[in-house]
Amino acid sequence: MATESASAGTLDLEVLAALEFPIVHYEVSREKIGEYVAAIGDRNPLHRDPAVARAAGYRDIIAPPTFAAVFAALPFRRALADPDWVARSTIDPARLLHGEQRYEFIKPVIPGDRLIVQLIVCDVEDKPAMVLLKAATRVDDDRGERILEGQMTLVLRR
Amino acid sequence: MKVGDQVPPLTRRIELATLVRYAGASTDFNPIHYDERYARAAGLPGVIGHGMLAMGLVSEAVTDWVEDSGLVRSLTCRFKHPYHLHDVLTVTGEVVGIDDGIAEVALRCVNQDGVEIIGGASATVSNADRSDSDV
Numbered sequence A: 001m002a003t004e005s006a007s008a009g010t011l012d013l014e015v016l017a018a019l020e021f022p023i024v025h026y027e028v029s030r031e032k033i034g035e036y037v038a039a040i041g042d043r044n045p046l047h048r049d050p051a052v053a054r055a056a057g058y059r060d061i062i063a064p065p066t067f068a069a070v071f072a073a074l075p076f077r078r079a080l081a082d083p084d085w086v087a088r089s090t091i092d093p094a095r096l097l098h099g100e101q102r103y104e105f106i107k108p109v110i111p112g113d114r115l116i117v118q119l120i121v122c123d124v125e126d127k128p129a130m131v132l133l134k135a136a137t138r139v140d141d142d143r144g145e146r147i148l149e150g151q152m153t154l155v156l157r158r
Numbered sequence B: 001m002k003v004g005d006q007v008p009p010l011t012r013r014i015e016l017a018t019l020v021r022y023a024g025a026s027t028d029f030n031p032i033h034y035d036e037r038y039a040r041a042a043g044l045p046g047v048i049g050h051g052m053l054a055m056g057l058v059s060e061a062v063t064d065w066v067e068d069s070g071l072v073r074s075l076t077c078r079f080k081h082p083y084h085l086h087d088v089l090t091v092t093g094e095v096v097g098i099d100d101g102i103a104e105v106a107l108r109c110v111n112q113d114g115v116e117i118i119g120g121a122s123a124t125v126s127n128a129d130r131s132d133s134d135v
Helices: A013-017 A030-040 A050-055 A065-071 A074-080 A083-089 B016-026 B036-041 B051-066
Strands: A024-027 A096-105 A114-126 A130-141 A146-157 B006-013 B072-079 B088-099 B102-110 B116-125
Touching: A013 A083, A013 A114, A013 A130, A024 A074, A030 A065, A030 B016, A030 B051, A065 A096, A065 B016, A065 B051, A065 B072, A074 A083, A074 A114, A096 B051, B006 B051, B016 B051, B051 B072, B051 B088, B051 B102, B051 B116, B088 B116
Parallel strands: none
Antiparallel strands: A024 A114, A096 A146, A096 B072, A114 A130, A130 A146, B006 B088, B072 B116, B088 B102, B102 B116
16 A cells, blocks of 8 residues: 655644634525535425425425535535645545534524534544544524534544 | 334435535535545545435435424434445435434445445434324
């Protein structure tokens, strides 16, 4: 397999445990929910038709639960898009995999929601062929109501 | 809803267009999900699908079944094995417990060879005590 090169970088557990991510503000749009449900092939009318959603007691269409994938990981994605952050992080994005994901859905997400997304590192676990990075997501709306909580485990292959 | 109830299976074939569309919708543009050469250089056997897309299918199996997706309280997935282009993914699930109106549903997602792509998955759904005629 690949040999270590000086520029490849080595995962540094202390650096990983101290990683910080930007707080992201995200406004939910009807179009983005539509794009998401089309991409996964979801046909549920609650996610597409405001009249059906209102008849079910919602103010508007609701996003499917895993629409969270669009906004909950944004602090991490924004960080990965910053070459300086990546260089400091000791993470090689090409060797990064998603190991586990948990979401708790507290309030349905609807178009027009202004979300505030925060991500913090909870745990770094050293394994022979990889490091497991566990991080918690908190998503609130702009009135301070909790929308969602999440926990993700990222697999950083050596 | 009662213990032993089955979630109707959901099956989806994964093509490059599926992954490109999902990348655009989710804004997860990691090239391991659409660029064969990049994926191989990263030590993978080829392009692999987004874990979160497979989790989306697990979620969809549940929401197609309960219809009111706002009843889903939590969802947990372990990404056990990568999936690839042309794979056919199937999600199945079963109610394994009901406590205080909250149903716990055990779920898995396998490929066409029966390999678990997502295992040890679970969802919790509220209003489990409503009558069957409401489901």
